[in-house]
Amino acid sequence: MTEASPERAQMGSLIRSPLDFAGGLFLIGIAAVGYIGGFSLPFGQLSGIGSGLMPRVVAVLVAAFGIVLILQSFVSAGERLDRWAVRGPILVLSAVLVFAFTIRSLGMVVAGPLCFVVAALADRSTRPVEVLVSATVATLVCGLLFKELLNLPIPFDPKSIFGFMYGPYDALKAAMKAFVMSGAR
Amino acid sequence: MDLFDNLALGMSVALTFKNLALCFLGCLIGTLIGVLPGVGPIATITMLLPITFGIEPIGALIMLAGIYYGAQYGGSTTAILVNIPGEATSVVTTLDGHQMAKQGRAGVALGIAAIGSFIAGCVATLVIAALAAPMTRMALLFGPADYFSLMVLGLMFAVVLARGSVVKAIAVILVGILLSTVGTDLESGEERLTFGWSEIADGIDVAVIAMGLFGFAEILRNLESSQTRDVVKARIGNLLPNRQDFRQSAKPIARGTFLGGLLGLLPGNGAVLGPFASYTLEKKLAQDPSRFGKGAIEGVAGPEAANNAGAQTAFIPLLTLGIPPNAVMALMVGAMTIHGIIPGPQIMAKQPNLFWGMIASMWIGNLMLLVINLPLIGLWVRFLKVPYRLMFPSIVMLCCIGIYSVNNSPFDVVMTAGFGLFGYAIVKFGFEPAPLLLGFVLGKLMEEKLRQALVISRGSFKTFLDRPLSASLLAVSLVLVVIAILPSIRKRREVAFQGAD
Numbered sequence: 001m002t003e004a005s006p007e008r009a010q011m012g013s014l015i016r017s018p019l020d021f022a023g024g025l026f027l028i029g030i031a032a033v034g035y036i037g038g039f040s041l042p043f044g045q046l047s048g049i050g051s052g053l054m055p056r057v058v059a060v061l062v063a064a065f066g067i068v069l070i071l072q073s074f075v076s077a078g079e080r081l082d083r084w085a086v087r088g089p090i091l092v093l094s095a096v097l098v099f100a101f102t103i104r105s106l107g108m109v110v111a112g113p114l115c116f117v118v119a120a121l122a123d124r125s126t127r128p129v130e131v132l133v134s135a136t137v138a139t140l141v142c143g144l145l146f147k148e149l150l151n152l153p154i155p156f157d158p159k160s161i162f163g164f165m166y167g168p169y170d171a172l173k174a175a176m177k178a179f180v181m182s183g184a185r
Numbered sequence: 186m187d188l189f190d191n192l193a194l195g196m197s198v199a200l201t202f203k204n205l206a207l208c209f210l211g212c213l214i215g216t217l218i219g220v221l222p223g224v225g226p227i228a229t230i231t232m233l234l235p236i237t238f239g240i241e242p243i244g245a246l247i248m249l250a251g252i253y254y255g256a257q258y259g260g261s262t263t264a265i266l267v268n269i270p271g272e273a274t275s276v277v278t279t280l281d282g283h284q285m286a287k288q289g290r291a292g293v294a295l296g297i298a299a300i301g302s303f304i305a306g307c308v309a310t311l312v313i314a315a316l317a318a319p320m321t322r323m324a325l326l327f328g329p330a331d332y333f334s335l336m337v338l339g340l341m342f343a344v345v346l347a348r349g350s351v352v353k354a355i356a357v358i359l360v361g362i363l364l365s366t367v368g369t370d371l372e373s374g375e376e377r378l379t380f381g382w383s384e385i386a387d388g389i390d391v392a393v394i395a396m397g398l399f400g401f402a403e404i405l406r407n408l409e410s411s412q413t414r415d416v417v418k419a420r421i422g423n424l425l426p427n428r429q430d431f432r433q434s435a436k437p438i439a440r441g442t443f444l445g446g447l448l449g450l451l452p453g454n455g456a457v458l459g460p461f462a463s464y465t466l467e468k469k470l471a472q473d474p475s476r477f478g479k480g481a482i483e484g485v486a487g488p489e490a491a492n493n494a495g496a497q498t499a500f501i502p503l504l505t506l507g508i509p510p511n512a513v514m515a516l517m518v519g520a521m522t523i524h525g526i527i528p529g530p531q532i533m534a535k536q537p538n539l540f541w542g543m544i545a546s547m548w549i550g551n552l553m554l555l556v557i558n559l560p561l562i563g564l565w566v567r568f569l570k571v572p573y574r575l576m577f578p579s580i581v582m583l584c585c586i587g588i589y590s591v592n593n594s595p596f597d598v599v600m601t602a603g604f605g606l607f608g609y610a611i612v613k614f615g616f617e618p619a620p621l622l623l624g625f626v627l628g629k630l631m632e633e634k635l636r637q638a639l640v641i642s643r644g645s646f647k648t649f650l651d652r653p654l655s656a657s658l659l660a661v662s663l664v665l666v667v668i669a670i671l672p673s674i675r676k677r678r679e680v681a682f683q684g685a686d
Contacts, residue, residue, distance in 0.1 A: 020350075023614035027356050034363045037378035041370075047644030051370035051377055054632045058363045065356035072352065082613050088408035089609060092401065092581060093602045099585040100598035112582055119578040122408055126574050138579045142586055150236045152590045 017078025020069045027066030034059035088122045095119035107155040108147070112139035191541050192314055198542030199549055204247050207240065208546050211248035212553045215255020220262050220565050221580060222269040222573065223407045226513050227622070228400040229256035231392045232583055234520055235590030242524040243539050247546040249520055253513065254550045257496050258302060258558060261489060262565050265294045274492045277460040281477060281484030292422040294485050295562055297434050299555050300426070301486045302493035305442040306551030309497035312446055313504075314544055317533060320505035324530035327506070329637035330648045334658035336508060336627045336634070339452030341662040343511075343620045345669045346457060350615070357616040361624025362631070364389060372636065384596040391519035392591045394625055395512070397604020398611075398618040400584045404577050405609045421566060424559050426482070434486030437467050445491025449498035452510045456495030460488035497547060503528050504540065508630070512619045515626035 015021045034055055044050025072078075095118035102111040116135035120126045146152045198204065214236070218229045233252050237245035257274075264275040265282035278298065285294040327335070340358050347354035367378045368388025379385050426434070444466065445459030467487045468477045477484050500517075502510045507529030509515040521528050526539070533540045558565075588601045608618050642648035650656045 019615050020353075023353060023616065026610065026614050027360070030360055030363070034366075034378060037380060038366070041375060041377060042373075045644060046639055046646070047642075049636045049639060051373045051375045054635075055363065055366040055378055058359055058366065058628075062356060062359045062363060065352055065359065068352050069356070079615070084613060085405065085409040089405050089606060092404060092408070092577075093605055095578070095581055096401065096585055096598060096602040096605070099582070099589075100595040100602070103585075103589055103598070104595055108586065112586070115585055116578040116582050119581040120574065123574040123577070130575065131578070134575045134579070138582055142582065146236070146586055146590065151239060152235055153593060154586060154590055 015073050017073040017076060018081045019073075019079040021073035022081055024066040024069030024073065027069065028063050031059045031063035031066060034062065087124075091122035092119050095122075103155060106158040108139065108143055109157050112142060187318070188314055191318075191537070192545060194537060195314075195541030195543075195545030198243060198538050199247065199545040204244055204542070204546065205549070207244045207248040208251045208550050209553055209557070211251025212255040212550055212557055215252035216259040216262070216554070216558060216561075216565075217255075217568075218583070219256030219259025220568055221259075221576060222263050222267055222569070223403050224256075224580060225260060225399060225403075226253060226256035227395050227516060228403065228584070229259070230513065230516050230520070231396045231400065232587035234392055234523070235587055237520070238523070238590075242526055243542050245524050246521065246526070246539065246543050247550075249517065250543060250547055251550045251553070253517075254306075254493075254496070254547075254554055257493065258299070258554050259565075261298050261302075261492070262295060262558070262562070263569065265298065265485070266291060266566060267569055274457055274460050274495070277464045277488040278485060278492070280464070281479070281481050284478065284480035285482065285485065288480050289420055289422050290480065291420075292424040292562065293426045293430055293482070295421075296424045296559065297426050297430060297482055297486045298489040299558050301434065301438045301441065301490040303551050303555045304438050305445060305490035305492075305494035306497060307548060308442050309446050309449075309494045310544060310548040310551070312498060313501055313547070314541075316501055317505060317540070317544070320501060321530045321533050324506045327654065328652065329634040329641065330652050331654040331658065332506075332508070333631055333634040333638055334649060334655040334662070335452065335506070336631050338658045338662045338665070339502075339508060339510060340620075340624065340627060341665040341669075342452050343623050345665050347617050347620055349617070351666075351669045353616050354620055357611065357618075358620045358624035360611075361621040361626075362628035364394065364621075365625045365628030366632065371633070384594070385600075388629075389600070389625075390591060390597060391516060391622070391626060392588060393597050393601050394604050395516050395519075395622055396584055396588050397601045397606075398608035398622060399512075400580070401601065401605025402608025402612060402618065404580060405605065406612060407573070408577065421562060424562065430482050433482050437463070437483040437487030438490040440466060441487035441490030441492075442494045445494035446498045448491075449495030449510075450501055452502055452508065456492075456499045456511060459491035459495035463487040463491035493551070500547075504532060504543075505530055509623070509626055512622040515622055518626055 038052050038055030038059065041052025041055065042050035043052050043056070095115045098118050099111045099115035102114060113135040116138055117131055120131045120135070143156060146154055147156050199208070214233060215229060218224060218232060219226065230249065230252055234249075237248050240248065260270065260275045261278050261282070264270045264278040265286050268279050268283040270276040270279050282294045282298070285291065343358065344351060344354040365388075367385055369375070369386050370377050376386055441459070441463040444462050445456070448459045448462065449456040464477075464484055464487065467483045468474050471477065471481070471483060499510050499514055502508050503514045503517060507527070509518050509528075518528055526532065526536070584601070585598055589595065589598050591597060611618060611621070638648055639646075648655070649659060
């Protein structure tokens with residue numbers, strides 16, 4: 001730590017606006033991804049622009065602005081970089097991912113509360129009982145609103161996993177239908 | 186009168202029982218979600234977009250417009266009661282609105298906000314109806330080159346109006362345009378920037394970006410600031426303003442309506458200026474400016490009227506030229522496209538029912554907001570007392586359900602999480618997310634028009650300067666850039682000089 005501090009002070013005096021410096025690097029990163037993604041696309045001529053012109057030209061412009069920002073950060077003083085939170089983003093975004101990976105197979109009944117609980121962990125002051133109760137209530141309200149009232153095709157119950165329970169029922173139904181049909185004929 | 190014939194046609198569409206019910210439901214749910222702290226109109230519309238899917242286009246658009254107004258008004262409610270603005274346009278309302286609430290006049294503040302918004306809405310509806318036909322006729326004069334230049338102008342406005350550095354504002358718009366090129370190229374059918382992912386071969390859904398940048402990223406930022414929310418503890422008090430209140434706010438409402446309506450017409454999110462302009466004006470005109478910031482009713486009435494007028498006149502560029510002037514309207518383009526409606530001058534000619542029905546429903550929506558909100562304020566207050574630690578997981582879950590339902594795609598949900606992180610990052614690096622969304626939506630249109638213009642001119646960029654309309658639009662854009670850059674050059678000079686001293 002003590003060794004790093006003089007070096008940091010020196011860096012600090014060189015980069016007078018750490019926020020702009022980081023922002024510039026960020027832009028250059030985005031531009032690089034865009035440029036690589038559009039690399040193999042044809043440029044075309046001006047009278048018939050190819051599909052590659054727009055991505056590459058815009059990527060170059062983004063990079064140019066990134067460089068301007070970095071140069072600026074050496075010249076004019078600006079803000080320091082804000083501290084990045086870790087717990088909030090990780091837990092909230094995990095909650096979203098958990099929802100994405102469970103909704104198809106387990107339905108809203110499982111994915112909803114799971115998402116709620118994982119997200120709720122992002123706040124340290126959360127109390128377990130409170131969270132479980134409100135997760136249940138929120139899921140029921142959403143089910144009522146989106147499924148019953150609005151008839152959205154969102155999976156609600158975990159049919160795909162407990163499908164075997166529906167199996168005999170469906171088979172019985174099909175058999176009865178066939179029996180009735182044959183009788184009618 | 187043509188105008189009144191058209192409005193009558195619109196009324197006949199909007200006043201059917203079904204459309205009235207949809208308008209009512211839209212306003213109600215829009216307010217319900219919009220009241221949630223930190224959830225602005227953009228996140229609200231994205232979240233609620235799927236609920237309009239099963240409805241035929243006219244009804245769906247009427248409902249969406251209702252959701253939009255509801256979200257706007259919900260934002261003002263939160264601004265007054267909790268001091269948290271849902272979005273930029275209600276920042277001003279927190280200044281005096283929350284002070285009034287602390288003095289036990291929350292009811293009056295909410296009442297005058299609703300009444301001011303209603304009056305502004307009525308005027309704005311008439312303005313839209315009156316300007317629609319001439320603007321549409323004008324739009325027919327626009328060639329691809331003119332469209333391109335107009336969008337450049339719109340983006341330049343967005344740069345001028347963005348907070349902070351001009352370089353960063355332009356850069357973030359360019360990032361939006363870069364994102365818009367993802368997906369299959371319309372002319373050649375080649376996949377662009379998809380990196381082999383078939384899921385984004387159709388491009389990135391505007392709802393995914395909007396939800397990531399405005400829904401999730403906002404939650405992440407709220408979580409770390411751990412602000413103490415002071416929901417007003419004083420009593421809400423009488424809802425109806427008394428005679429003196431009315432006398433004090435009549436003129437501010439009129440002036441706010443005019444300012445907001447005019448600024449809302451500007452491309453590039455002019456609507457955001459309305460409330461600020463109105464507040465400044467009222468403070469200048471007031472006999473005792475020191476009252477402002479301490480609960481002056483003019484400071485709520487004027488900006489709220491301006492806010493609503495601007496929110497509504499912003500529809501004009503969208504409906505007549507097909508160009509969204511701000512991020513919310515950009516989202517509306519996405520919503521309309523889902524219902525098979527391409528916004529632009531052809532709507533009015535080809536689907537007069539839809540066009541005038543929607544305009545008429547704007548007025549009805551404003552009336553409904555007044556009717557819904559005044560009796561329901563008690564409910565909103567109780568709603569706002571739910572602690573944020575329980576509120577935000579519900580918002581996360583609602584967002585997930587909403588974004589999944591847009592395309593029934595789990596991949597969209599994953600991508601939204603990615604854009605949530607992206608949105609958090611760009612804010613941390615000092616960029617604004619709203620111009621990005623505008624750039625994203627305009628990017629596609631701009632590329633299309635650029636290609637068309639260059640095909641027509643056989644590859645000569647001179648076409649943008651030869652056409653008088655295009656040339657003048659570009660000239661105005663240039664002036665705007667110069668204006669935007671000048672003060673920062675001056676500031677930088679000052680900083681440099683101070684450093685030299």
